Amino acid sequence: MLDLPIADPATGRATARIMSVGTAVTDQSYSQQELLDIFDITDPKVRSVFLNSAIERRFLTVPPRDADGAVRPEAQGELLAKHKRLALDMGARAVRACLERAGLDLADIDYLCCTTTTGFLTPGLSAHLIREMGILPSTSRVDVVGMGCNAGLNALNATSGWAVANPGKVAVMLCVEACSAAYVIDGTMRTAVVNSLFGDGAAAIALTADLADAAYRDLGGIPSERGGPRILGFASHLITDAIGAMRYDWDDEQGKFSFYLDPHVPYVVGAHAERVVDHLLADAGLRRSGIAHWLVHSGGKKVIDAVRVNLRLTRHDVRHTTGVLRDYGNLSSGSFLFSYERLLQEGTVRRGDHGVLMTMGPGSTIETALVQW
Template identity: 30%
Template structure:
């Protein structure tokens, strides 16, 4: 049965604090009629710092979509391989053991996908399957895990590498002055993560069931407007309330599996903002503490899109995982409005977890602390 192993996570070396973000907002938009509202919303996100692939001075410039996409390609090639290597080591596998690579990203565009470059440059077999996913946004981390699970179910001896690469800062648009845009400028950060789903063996979460769900009539609530200047992020004010229709979906999936979604041992979910987590607490009837991994990601890195779920999983490993057979839920939420959900049990809890180190390019430092298949 497929096991989701310990992820590797890397964040860039350029740091932007909450205080610096608020000062930038006041300096760049002193006459904005809703500046006070925007800064209050940014403060309420709970984000205390973010990491950027470029210094903030470069981030604020807009040299054009072509130039930004070249930065995306260069930075992806520079930062992804080390994370992939570490994820393989965590899973005790080598590149030639991998049968498929799922690459998710919504902040740059490459064709061929970075998967082709990885296969050519890191020793993966030429017959390695490639599955790039570019348009599921923050839900793509959950989707990548689920598609890996599906592949390993069809091929029980297979191994799948999942890679998430998000440089959200490259979508900064200085001419977008809506409150939603200003809020996103203070919310999103950059990060890279990778993890292996092993078809056989491994320590981590033994995946048992997955599902997808789209909330009808919400496809324009989270979107990109693709213009000459690149990706313009559109965020509807109704998005924070989407857990009201989605929480019952999580509960129903667990119920079909014979579990109670309000009484699981661990929860690893995408943290788009604190309201998402607060509403899940209310609608699922769970204590805020159960989402501590997701809250920590939001506080220390901001919303890092598809990377969030993998970083929350890494923090779960840091805590020592859980007792053998502990039940848990993984969920990513994104454009559609789409939810990608997985259920699984902890396995191999007797193995001593390695101390977490989050890679920062240039130095190492400790981190601050639908489809429905049953198998």
């Protein structure tokens, strides 16, 4: 029997397959109204941003309170420590959940890719997780840091490539975002938009390119019986004219990093969505009408609406995206995997179905991937 990577029957090219997914969040969730009360926000314009966000609850770790019961500002060093603590906790739980669903153990991990934007560690999060979880020290690893909400698909591209190059081995990709550790509380509309949107969460998926698919039957291989989708390809688009529209930069006045979202981001992203999706599908000889499942990043109500309208999708097409936004807020790089998990739980996927994964983030960037069950 030949130990060959799973192949795309249409092209004969080797592909990786998603085996399982696992997610985790922090301990406490809050409604938007509860957060307005906790932070004593009375400005009508800011309150409107929170209450009209299409978000009902988010998982967050709010700052400690001072002697008077008011929320105490956190210094950058405290935020970095919070990021490390939350990322290790959520990340470990997401990885364990992912492995359990695939029937795997920690010792089965051969490659670990960790993606985060909400904090910085040296050595990277992957090294800390290997030590804390007891993953084999010989595990290959990489950290994708600072790419933003689109980074999950950038990392998936690299992880699937490693899986294809190492057939029979298990690659795990983890997106972990402690957005509680990236907040600035200053009363401005700039930070109000950010603070109304993001939540804490982690998501992990396991990939393999273990045995040949049907294209290799005549060579002695056997088709894979795993239920997860094969990753057929990726397409990216960097909107260079909008490189500063989403950015994480230093705020001298606050003495910490602060995230900025240009109010025109939804329209910029929406206007370029068709180009990258059509490029992705053209390479596979498909049209949008042939896509059964759309898993779009839960970037925010206006972003989702702009993408939906420009791609001519229905509200049903993006039901998992809007559901994740409603229940978790924007989880940055891992949002699309929360939607993927919901799709699997729904039980509507059929063998042969195609799906598009889509993330958007700083750059401004649109990343896409095509999968088939």
